[in-house]
Amino acid sequence: WKLDGSRNGSILRFLGDAGLLKEGKILRDLDMAQVNLSGAYLLAANLSWVNLRYADLSNAYLRYAHLSSANLSDAILKNANLSEVDLSWANLSKTNLEGTNLSDANLYQSSLNYANLKNANLSKADLQNANLSRANLQNTSLFKARLYEASLENADLRNANLEEASLGEAWLAKANLKGANLKNARYDQKTKWPDNFDPKKAGAVYEEWEEEEE
Helix, strand or coil, X not given: CECCHHHHHHHHHHHHHCCCCCCCHHHCCCECCCCECCCCECCCCECCCCECCCCECCCCECCCCECCCCECCCCECCCCECCCCECCCCECCXXXXXXXXXXXXXXXXXXXXXXXXXXXXXXXXXXXCCEXXXXXXXXXXXXXXXXXXXXXXXXECCCCECCCCECCCCECCCCECCCCECCXXXXXXXXECCCCCCCCCCCCEECCCCCCCC
C-alpha cells in the first residue's frame, strides 16, 4: 500500500519518535518512495522490504535499523547514521551515501553499484558478495571491512582506507586505487586486481582464503 510522500514522512517521524517502528511487521512492502525523512530519528526501526526509492533520509539517525531487502535506490542518505544497520540484500544502487556512517553495517549481497560513498565510514562493515561496481569510494574508510567476493569493478577508490580489509576473491578490475591504503589487506589467488597493479608493493598480504564465519 502507498501513501503520499509528505504524509508518510509525518507518520514515520511520529512512529519513530514513539519507538513504535521496532516491530515493524506492518510496514513490510510499504511504498514510501520519495518520502522526506531528513533528520528523522529512527533508532532500530524495522523497514525491511520497504520501498524508499528517491527518499530523503539525509542526516537521519537509523542506528541498529533493519533494512534488509529494502529498496533505497536513488535515495539520499548523506551524513546519516547507519551504524550497525542490517542492509543485507538491499538495493542501494545510485544512492547518495556521502559522509554516511556505515560502520559495522551488514551489507551482505547488497547492490551499491554507482552509489556515492565518498568520505563514508564502512569500517568493519560486512560487504561480502556486495556489488560496488562503479561506486564512488573516494576517501572512504573500509578499515577491516569484509569484501569477500565483492565486485569493485571500475570503482573509484582513490585515497580510500582498505587497511586490514578482507579481499579474498574480490573483483577490482579497472578500479582506481591511486593513493589507497592497502596495508595488511588480505587477498588470495582469485582476487582480481587492476592491470599492472602490484598488491604486495601496496602493502597487501597474500594468503590462502577461507570464507569468514558470521
